[in-house]
Amino acid sequence: MLRYIGRRLLRLIPILLVVSFIAFSLMYIAPGDPALKKLVAQGLAPSEEVLKLTRESMGLDRPFIVRYFDWLWNFLKGDLGVSYAKSLPVSQMMWKAMGKTSVLALSALMLSLIIAVPLGILTAVRRNRATDYIVRFFTFTANSIPTFLIALLLIYAFCIKLSWFPVLAKGSIQGLVLPTVALSIPCAGKFIKQFRAEILEQLGKDFVLGAQARGVKPSVFLTHDVLHNAMLTIITVIGLAIGGLFTGSVVIESIFQWPGVGQLVMDAITARDYPVIQGFVVYIAVIYVIINLLTDITYRIFDPRVKAD
C-alpha cells in the first residue's frame, strides 16, 4: 500500500510540473506587454520611465525559462505573487475564497448524494418500469441544462414568485440554499446514472442470483451486499464530480454573489488581474489532482482486489 502511494506521488511530479508550466505561461498568452498591462490594471499612467522600472521589477528582461523556475520556487514556498488590483498576496486571497467555495461545493456534494443514492437504487431495482423512465429522463435533462439556467429558474421560482429566499447570497446561510440546489442538480444527474449502472451490474452477479434462488428477500441482499459494494461507486463519483463542482461554482458564485474563488476569478478577469487568474488555475488544478489521488487511494483501501495501476 505504502509503495503504491509512493509510486503515485512520484508520478505526480511530472504532472505538476506541466500544470505549473501551463499556468505560468497563461500570463504571457495575453496580447501586449505584461508590464504595461500591470500598470493599466493598477490604474497608473504608463510613462516610459515607469514602464522600464516595472519591467525590471517583474524580471521581464530575464529569459522566460528562468522566470518560470523563479515563479515555481516561489509557488512551492506558497507565494503566488501579488494581485495587481488589490495589492494583496494572491495566496491569501485564494485561501479565504477557497473556504467559501468549499462550503458551497461540499454542501452541493452532500445534497447530490442524498438525492442520487436512493434514486439510483430505485431506478436499478425498478428497471424499465415507469419510475426508471421518469428518473432517467430527469438525469438526462439535468445533464443537458447549463448550471446558469438552473440557477435563474430557481431564482425566478423561489425569489421572484415566492420570495422565500434572498436573490444574492453574500455568504449567508440562508443564501446558501439556492446556490447549493443549483449546483447539485447536474451533479445528482450524473451520480444517478453511475449508481444505476453500478447496481445493475451488481444485481447481475452470481451471488445475487444465488441469494435469490435461496429465497433471500431482495431488501436483505440489497442492503447487505449490493450497497456495500456500491460504496466504492460513491468514492469514484466524488472524484469525478469535483471538476464539475468547481466549474459550476464559478458560474453559480457570479450569479448569487457568493464570495468564493469563482467570484474572485471573474472579478480578476474584468480587472485584467493576471496573477489572480493564474493563482486560481494553479489552486484548482492542484486540489483536483490531490482529490483524484485521494479517491484512488481510498478506492484501493476499500477494495484490495484492485491491482490495476
Add this chain to the structure above:
Amino acid sequence: MRLKRKRLSDTMLRAFLIFAVLLVLTSIFAKNLAPNDPYTTNIAQMKQPPSSQYPFGTDDMGRCVLSRVLYGARTSVFSALLLVTITFIFGSAVGILCGYYGGAADRIIMRIIDGIMAFPQMILAIAVSGILGGGMLNAMIALGFAGWTPYVRLARSGVLAIKNEDYIKAARFSGSGSFSIMAKHILPNIFSSLLTYATVQIGSVMLGFAGLSFLGLGVKRPEAEWGSMISEARGFLATAPWTVLYPGLALVITVMVFNYLGDAVRDRLDVHVLGGNIEIEK
C-alpha cells in the same frame, strides 16, 4: 431480443439524426426564418410580452427574441460542430502518430496531455478566454486547448491494442508504407470509438460555449448567442421572463438532441471504450 434492440436503436439513431439535421438547417436558414431583424432596437417596443408580431416577445432594447434565438442557433450549433470537428481530427491524428511511432516524442506529448487533463476542462477554458479577452475565436481556442486531449488518449490506446496484430504485420511485410498502414488498417479499426466520443462531446461543447458566453467570455455583444442572451436578460427576469425562457429552452432542447444523438450512436456502434478515465466533466 438482441435483434429487436438493434432495430430500436436504429430507429432512435435515425430519429435523432433527423432532429439534429433540422437544427442545423434552422441555423443555416435563420435569416429566412426570422420574422424580424435580430439587431434592430426599438425603444417603443421594449420588453413586450409574446405577441403575433413578436412570437417570443422583445428584450430590453425592443429586439425580437425569436429572431435572436434563430440567429443564436447559428452561433451555438456551428461553433460547437466546428470545434468538435477540429479537435476530433487533430487529436486523433496526434494519437495515431503517437501510438504508431512511440518513442520520446510520444512520451513527451503524453506527459503534456497528462498535465492538461489535470485541470478541469472548463476551469482552464475560463482562464484562457478570460486572459485572451473573450470573443468567439478566443472561446474556441480556450475550449479547444483541452478539448483535443481525450482523442489522443483514445486513438493512441486503440493503436497500441492492434499495432502488433498479424494483419498489420502482414501489411508491413507486403510493403505498405507507414502512412498507408495508419490510414487503411489502423484508422478504420478505431474510427467508430473516436466518432462516438466526438458525437457525445457535441452537447457538452455547446454547454461550454454557452457557459463562457454567459460569463461574458464568449461572443461579443450584441451578437446573438443563447448564453449571452440569457446573461443580458437575467437582470429583468422579474419583468420579462420570456427573454430568459426562450433562449434557455432553445439551448436545452438543442443540447438534449445532440446528447441523445451521442447516446444513440454509442448504442448503435456498441462502443464500450468510454471508461471513466477519459470522461470529461461539464
